[in-house]
Amino acid sequence: MVDSYKHKGRRAFLVEVLKEKGIEDPKVLEAISKVPRHFFLPSAFDDFAYKDEAFPIAANQTISQPFTVAFQSSLLEAKPGEAVLEIGTGSGYQSCVLIEMGVNLYTIERQKDLFDFSKQIFKKLRLTPKHQSFGDGYKGLPLFAPFDKILVTAASATMPKELLKQLKIGGIMVLPLGEEEQMMTKIIRKSEKEFVKQELGDCKFVPMLRDREDGQN
Numbered sequence: 001m002v003d004s005y006k007h008k009g010r011r012a013f014l015v016e017v018l019k020e021k022g023i024e025d026p027k028v029l030e031a032i033s034k035v036p037r038h039f040f041l042p043s044a045f046d047d048f049a050y051k052d053e054a055f056p057i058a059a060n061q062t063i064s065q066p067f068t069v070a071f072q073s074s075l076l077e078a079k080p081g082e083a084v085l086e087i088g089t090g091s092g093y094q095s096c097v098l099i100e101m102g103v104n105l106y107t108i109e110r111q112k113d114l115f116d117f118s119k120q121i122f123k124k125l126r127l128t129p130k131h132q133s134f135g136d137g138y139k140g141l142p143l144f145a146p147f148d149k150i151l152v153t154a155a156s157a158t159m160p161k162e163l164l165k166q167l168k169i170g171g172i173m174v175l176p177l178g179e180e181e182q183m184m185t186k187i188i189r190k191s192e193k194e195f196v197k198q199e200l201g202d203c204k205f206v207p208m209l210r211d212r213e214d215g216q217n
């Protein structure tokens with residue numbers, strides 16, 4: 001797989017589209033201009049890679065729309081060197097955008113084929129998470145907690161309590177909250193017991209499912 005001038009040009013155009021849609025964070029836009037999204041799609045669909053659209057990947061899952069990736073990444077206010085936990089590695093595209101931004105990424109995926117697929121891409125692009133886990137994201141990663149930031153890329157019907165516990169004081173969690181349709185939600189941990197919640201508009205994600213796909217944990 002190559003990253004040609006044509007791909008780079010399309011990426012630059014996508015960045016302009018995202019700016020027009022209100023994404024301002026220069027670090028997010030820079031990361032999107034660097035990560036070759038066409039590597040995450042089957043090669044026959046090269047032309048779709050830089051449209052601002054979600055795309056179906058393996059195991060009935062989707063690679064999020066670029067706008068969604070950019071919006072969630074901006075809300076996270078991630079800074080280089082911070083420990084960020086991502087729930088739902090999926091294709092690994094969102095992961096690569098965060099790694100490109102310089103964070104130390106910990107990512108969890110419950111489906112084995114996506115876990116394997118993303119692992120290969122991370123290697124190919126030399127964008128490597130600090131830790132990649134095949135497991136149930138509802139449980140978080142207590143061994144590596146607390147995290148500066150937590151990003152959930154699948155929809156949870158209720159607030160995942162285990163994840164709140166693993167957020168640093170002063171930390172931010174971004175997640176789509178709801179069943180059929182969701183509210184993009186930002187949680188700021190103010191103290192041991194106090195969490196402030198901001199609602200940032202409707203969105204639609206695939207559901208966050210309990211337990212690992214193979215039933216083991």
Ligand code: SAH
Nearest residue numbers: 063088090091094110136137153154208209
């Ligand atoms: N961020 C991804 C898109 C994710 S789609 C990308 O950029 O491609 C949501 C992902 O969350 C799917 O891969 C799904 O399998 C995964 N998922 C759903 N429930 C989960 C859970 N409990 N723990 C970990 N991953 C989960």
